Each structure stands twice: as structure tokens, then as C-alpha cells.
Amino acid sequence: MATMLLWSIAASVATAVADWAGWHFVWRHEFEAGEAVKKKRNAVSMFISYFLPFMPTLAIIFGPAKLGWYDIGFATASAKVLFVLMGILTGGVAASAWAQKRKHDEGKDARALIDQEDIVPEDAMQHLGWTTAMIATCSIFWFALLSV
Numbered sequence: 001m002a003t004m005l006l007w008s009i010a011a012s013v014a015t016a017v018a019d020w021a022g023w024h025f026v027w028r029h030e031f032e033a034g035e036a037v038k039k040k041r042n043a044v045s046m047f048i049s050y051f052l053p054f055m056p057t058l059a060i061i062f063g064p065a066k067l068g069w070y071d072i073g074f075a076t077a078s079a080k081v082l083f084v085l086m087g088i089l090t091g092g093v094a095a096s097a098w099a100q101k102r103k104h105d106e107g108k109d110a111r112a113l114i115d116q117e118d119i120v121p122e123d124a125m126q127h128l129g130w131t132t133a134m135i136a137t138c139s140i141f142w143f144a145l146l147s148v
Helices: 002-025 033-040 043-065 072-106 108-113 128-147
Strands: none
Touching: 002 043, 002 072, 002 128, 043 072, 072 108, 072 128
8 A cells, every 4th residue: 555655646746747837838828818827727727737636645545554544445446446537637638738739730831821820839839749748658657556
């Protein structure tokens, strides 16, 4: 259980950092300045970005590993369900970002013909590759935790 806790903490932190990096370097440029802040700083966004990644860790901490509120079977089962949830969630975010990058790259010539700018500036799109790789790595990490 201690090993699962340590790896869960690492995956939780990596997911929160990857989400922050994607927002800070790429997606906040998609909106106007005031609108971007409103979209990211609401309760739902904060929950999904910064609390949900730590739910598997909390499931383990509340079990016999630390607080002992419930037995090892429930702690393991709930953690593994949350590992799958986080793997699917982060995988979906990575797939969505990858699709956005492909759409951006394929439409570059068409936008140039009609003098239309992309919704995300070119300097922000340069960061999309590595931020997508970070969140995809987190997805793999969450699924790998199922074997711990």
C-alpha cells in the first residue's frame, strides 16, 4: 500500500503540473484576457484540474495506509477505479489536444488564404506538442498504476 501511495502522489502531482502547463502555455491564449481568467478560475475547472488528480491519493490515505477509515480492500478498489478514471480523463485531454494540433496544422494554409488568424496564436501552438506529451505520459502513468 505504501508503494501505491507514493506512485499515486507522483501521478497526482504530475497530472496537476501538466494541466497547469497546458493552460499557462497554450489554452489561456484561446480567449480574451478577462474571459480566460473566468473560464479557468471557476469551481468546476479548479476541481477537475487541481482536486480530481489527488482523489486516488486521498482514497489511499483514508485507508489503512495512514488514517484507517476503511479496510485495505476498499482502499485498493477505490484507488484502482480512480486510476482508470484519471487514465481515461488524461488520455481524452491528450487526444483532444493532439486533434487540435492536427487541425491547426492542416488548416494553416487555408487560414492564410482568407487572412484569418487561428484562435490560438502561433507562439502558444509551439508549446502544444510538449504539453500534450506531458498529459499523455500522465495517462500512461495512471494506467500503469493498475499493476501496483
